[in-house]
Amino acid sequence: MALVNLETYYSFPNITHENSKMFYSPDAGVTWYLIVVPEGSYDIEDINKYIKQRIKQNGHDDSSVTLSANTLKAGLILENNYQVDFSSIDSISSVLGFSHEFYTANYPESQNPVNILSINSILVNVNIISGSYTLTDKETRRSIRFSQQFHLFIKS
Numbered sequence: 001m002a003l004v005n006l007e008t009y010y011s012f013p014n015i016t017h018e019n020s021k022m023f024y025s026p027d028a029g030v031t032w033y034l035i036v037v038p039e040g041s042y043d044i045e046d047i048n049k050y051i052k053q054r055i056k057q058n059g060h061d062d063s064s065v066t067l068s069a070n071t072l073k074a075g076l077i078l079e080n081n082y083q084v085d086f087s088s089i090d091s092i093s094s095v096l097g098f099s100h101e102f103y104t105a106n107y108p109e110s111q112n113p114v115n116i117l118s119i120n121s122i123l124v125n126v127n128i129i130s131g132s133y134t135l136t137d138k139e140t141r142r143s144i145r146f147s148q149q150f151h152l153f154i155k156s
Helices: 044-057
Strands: 021-025 033-036 064-067 074-077 083-085 121-126 142-147 152-155
Touching (some): 033 044
Antiparallel strands (some): 021 033, 121 142
């Protein structure tokens, strides 16, 4: 028996109530607006679109968060006296690779890689194999775990 394919369709949320907030100021820190990204599974482009949409809904020019394909880090483009506050513990900064800080100017690259994957491994229990035995002749199931580094772990 072999596992040929495992598809998850973004079924693991990478944005939760623990990492969904971003404050921004369109006027050099005089007034601040909160953006809360709803819980879900997002890629960087979707996060960027949502933030831009919320900024436009607030009647402001949009700033953007972009993914650099070369470094897998996010860039923060701030124009016209915009500022971003990622200092709250539940900010989206950990997903975007930024530190929990205030940003007042363009930041071409986040300090860390984008952390878009929220899971470390997937455990698959196989219960359709019969005749799997341990060294003590005891019948057992197979557990297979796939990690992000694509290592295969088989546990009896």
